[in-house]
Structure formats: C-alpha cells, structure tokens
Amino acid sequence: MVGKGQKMIRVTLNVNGRDYVVEVKPHWTLLHVLRDQLGLTGVKYGCGTGECGACTVLIDGKPMTSCLVLAASADGRKIVTIEGIADKGKLHPIQEAFIEAGAIQCGYCTPGMILTAKALLEKNPNPTEEEVRRAIDGNLCRCTGYVKIVKAILEAAKKMKA
Amino acid sequence: MPLFRPKEYFRVATVGEAVSLLKRFGGAAAILAGGTDLLVAKPPHVEYIVDISRLPLNYIKKGARGVRIGALATLNDIAASPELREEPYDVIARSTWDMGTPLTKNFATIGGNICNAAPSADMPPSLIALDAEARIIGPRGKRRVLLEDFFVGPKKSVLKRGELLAEIFVPRAPANTKAVFLKKGRTSEDIAQVNVAVRLTVDDGLCKAARIVLGAVAPTPIRAKAAERMLEGKGLKEISQIMVDVARKAAEETKPISDVRAPAEYRRSVAEVLTKRALLNLMERFGGA
Numbered sequence: 001m002v003g004k005g006q007k008m009i010r011v012t013l014n015v016n017g018r019d020y021v022v023e024v025k026p027h028w029t030l031l032h033v034l035r036d037q038l039g040l041t042g043v044k045y046g047c048g049t050g051e052c053g054a055c056t057v058l059i060d061g062k063p064m065t066s067c068l069v070l071a072a073s074a075d076g077r078k079i080v081t082i083e084g085i086a087d088k089g090k091l092h093p094i095q096e097a098f099i100e101a102g103a104i105q106c107g108y109c110t111p112g113m114i115l116t117a118k119a120l121l122e123k124n125p126n127p128t129e130e131e132v133r134r135a136i137d138g139n140l141c142r143c144t145g146y147v148k149i150v151k152a153i154l155e156a157a158k159k160m161k162a
Numbered sequence: 163m164p165l166f167r168p169k170e171y172f173r174v175a176t177v178g179e180a181v182s183l184l185k186r187f188g189g190a191a192a193i194l195a196g197g198t199d200l201l202v203a204k205p206p207h208v209e210y211i212v213d214i215s216r217l218p219l220n221y222i223k224k225g226a227r228g229v230r231i232g233a234l235a236t237l238n239d240i241a242a243s244p245e246l247r248e249e250p251y252d253v254i255a256r257s258t259w260d261m262g263t264p265l266t267k268n269f270a271t272i273g274g275n276i277c278n279a280a281p282s283a284d285m286p287p288s289l290i291a292l293d294a295e296a297r298i299i300g301p302r303g304k305r306r307v308l309l310e311d312f313f314v315g316p317k318k319s320v321l322k323r324g325e326l327l328a329e330i331f332v333p334r335a336p337a338n339t340k341a342v343f344l345k346k347g348r349t350s351e352d353i354a355q356v357n358v359a360v361r362l363t364v365d366d367g368l369c370k371a372a373r374i375v376l377g378a379v380a381p382t383p384i385r386a387k388a389a390e391r392m393l394e395g396k397g398l399k400e401i402s403q404i405m406v407d408v409a410r411k412a413a414e415e416t417k418p419i420s421d422v423r424a425p426a427e428y429r430r431s432v433a434e435v436l437t438k439r440a441l442l443n444l445m446e447r448f449g450g451a
Binding site: 005006007011026027029049050051056059062063064065067068069070072073076113116122124134137138139 | 166168169170171173196198200202204211213215217237243262263264265266268269351450
C-alpha cells in the first residue's frame with residue numbers, strides 16, 4: 001500500500017485568516033492540502049515543479065509556488081489564497097481590474113497571477129510596466145499574451161491609490 | 163516505480179538537533195530548507211525529512227572582516243540586500259538574477275543552491291571568485307572549507323554524515339576589487355549552459371589577484387588557474403591586449419560534457435566568449451580598456 005508506515009503530522013494552517021488543524025503526510029504539498037483537504041480549489045496544479053505559477057499562494061505575504069512547499073513546513077504560516085482576497089463578497093480591486101481589462105481567458109493562471117500582483121502592489125503601489133512584467137515572470141499564461149494582464153495590474157494600482 | 167514517500171518529518175529548532183538527526187539517519191535523510199530542489203527531485207530513497215527552515219540562519223551581515231550569509235538566506239533576500247550593493251559583493255546579488263522565477267526565489271536558499279552541488283549552480287562561481295568559505299557544523303563541531311574545495315563532483319560535496327552548511331563567509335575584499343558574473347542559459351529561468359565569475363584586484367595599475375571561475379563546464383565549478391596566472395602582475399593596458407588569449411586559455415581548462423542543455427564543444431566555446439566579455443566588462447569599469 002502506498003504511504004504505508006508514514007507518520008502523520010498535525011499542523012495548523014492559517015488560511016485566509018482562519019486556522020485549520022489538519023493531519024498531513026510527510027510528502028503532502030501545501031497545494032495538495034489546500035485543494036484536497038480544505039477544498040480551496042482556486043489554487044491550481046500546473047507543472048508541479050515551480051515553473052508555471054498556477055499554484056501561487058501568499059505565504060507570510062510573499063508569493064510562492066505551493067507545489068514546492070510541504071504542508072508540514074507551512075505549519076503556523078499565514079497563507080492567502082484567491083478565495084481570501086474579496087472583502088465580504090466585494091471583489092478585490094485587482095480582481096475587478098482583471099475582469100474590466102478582459103485579462104482572463106481560460107482562467108487557469110488567474111488566481112496565481114492576481115496573488116502575485118497583490119504582493120507586488122503591497123510592496124510597490126506605483127509600479128512601472130517593466131516592474132509588473134518582472135513581477136509576473138513566474139506566472140505563465142498561455143492564452144492572453146500578457147498585454148491585458150499587465151494592463152489590468154497597472155489599472156488596479158491606480159484604483160487602489162484612489 | 164518507487165515514489166517519494168518519506169516515513170517521518172522533523173522540524174528542528176536548533177542546529178544541534180538537526181545535526182543529531184542527520185547523523186542518525188545518514189543517507190536516508192534529506193534536508194528541507196526552501197524545498198525548491200527537493201520537491202522537484204522527490205528522491206524516492208528519502209525516508210526522513212529534516213526541516214531546517216526555522217533555524218536562525220537567515221541573515222546577511224557585513225562586518226569588519228567580511229560578509230556573513232546564513233545558509234537560509236533566500237535568493238530574493240540576497241538580490242535585495244543593502245549589504246550586497248557595494249563592489250565587489252554586488253556580484254553575489256547579481257548571480258541570483260537569472261535563476262528560477264521570482265516566486266521560487268522567495269524561498270530557494272543560498273545553502274540549497276550550494277549543497278545540491280549542481281555543476282551548473284549560479285551562486286558558487288561568484289562566491290569562489292571572492293575566496294568565500296563554507297562554515298560547516300557537524301557532530302564533531304565546526305569546520306571551515308574554502309568554497310573552492312567544497313565540491314567533489316556532480317551532487318557531491320565534502321559534507322559528511324551529520325554535517326550541515328550553516329554559513330557562507332566572504333572575506334573583506336582588498337581595495338580596488340571588482341567582479342562580474344555572466345551566464346548563458348536557454349532561458350532566463352533555466353539552469354546555466356555555462357556561467358562565469360571573474361574577479362580582479364588592481365593595485366597601482368597592476369593586477370594583484372585574478373579569479374576566473376567557470377560553472378557547468380566540469381564536474382564541479384572550476385578555477386581556470388592558468389588563465390588567472392596570465393593576468394596576475396600585468397598592467398591594465400596589457401590585460402586589454404591579452405584578453406582574447408586569456409579567455410582561450412580559460413576555455414582550454416574546461417572539461418565540459420554534452421547533455422540535453424548543450425554539447426561540450428558549444429560549452430567550451432561559450433566559456434571562452436563569456437570569459438572575454440567578463441574581462442572586457444572589468445577593463446571598462448577599471449578604466450583600462
């Protein structure tokens with residue numbers, strides 16, 4: 001049997017402001033636990049090797065690929081997923097900007113893209129186009145060609161300052 | 163096919179705890195720092211994970227004797243560190259630029275980049291060029307090894323059972339020292355087909371010390387010592403004249419292999435070009451070209 005004799009680890013994951021106590025296997029990734037244990041399916045599995053950014057979440061404020069983070073090692077960290085950024089049903093300004101700019105096609109990259117943008121705008125509320133492009137270097141989109149995504153993030157920056 | 167199914171996970175609070183687990187489990191243990199290599203490789207032989215990510219080894223400190231970089235400093239920490247803006251330490255920050263994505267660099271550590279001992283790793287050439295040393299803690303206490311002597315072969319370092327890389331120490335560079343790092347990969351995220359760091363220390367118009375360190379062209383990062391000797395003692399003007407020969411000599415000292423990323427001949431040829439460009443860059447910055 002796969003995983004026989006593996007010792008479970010009890011961890012507390014703080015996800016979107018709420019503590020979840022879960023039992024995880026040593027090899028489970030944060031991505032796996034978020035999707036399959038906590039039902040937060042906004043975070044996507046893409047490449048599984050940290051190259052595509054579809055599984056991006058914020059960990060202590062920084063965007064990271066959750067496919068390369070062991071759930072056990074995320075114990076006690078503050079994790080934010082796409083489900084956690086709207087405010088009582090009102091979309092986050094970056095989410096609004098993505099819709100308005102038509103920056104979403106298939107949508108698979110969108111959660112990661114938006115979370116990376118959120119981390120960028122928190123650190124740098126007034127980025128240049130170049131800085132936006134550099135920030136999303138690790139989030140691949142195979143539909144849009146990035147033009148509308150970059151536009152949406154720049155528009156979101158304006159919205160958030162207003 | 164066997165899968166990555168470790169039996170047990172340990173998160174350690176002290177270096178001593180890490181050392182004792184690593185000693186107990188030996189080759190069945192894997193160290194987890196950032197995890198950006200471990201969770202891509204997912205080696206099936208790993209039975210125990212020793213998570214060192216909470217140890218207080220995430221720092222970059224500059225003192226009178228040099229710069230100390232904790233093994234858990236992330237590549238983004240290094241890229242943004244105010245301690246690594248000044249010449250020649252800026253070359254350490256520069257070495258992180260063409261590695262991985264901004265997302266993985268938020269948790270990939272310098273210790274992991276070194277200890278995985280990939281011949282193509284981007285951090286070692288600059289650090290070797292600055293005569294950095296690895297500070298190791300193990301069951302028998304602490305020891306120091308010049309980073310140049312740290313690598314034994316692909317994925318093999320001098321680390322023995324129970325030992326942990328705790329810190330990289332970069333000694334204070336003599337005045338008038340500049341260094342440059344150049345990399346050629348297929349894309350900016352991909353690992354190097356060839357990388358090179360060159361460091362020159364100039365005194366009174368003469369080259370006092372030279373380092374040419376090449377990666378991905380031998381089983382470990384290598385110093386091109388014969389090429390370095392061609393530079394030492396020479397004036398800047400003379401160096402400008404012999405640059406092409408120095409670069410050719412450096413390329414001759416490589417022992418590249420052919421693999422999925424590049425054929426050996428290409429690697430040797432790129433090693434020559436990058437060394438020449440690195441020297442050109444330094445000559446311009448020293449005002450000798």
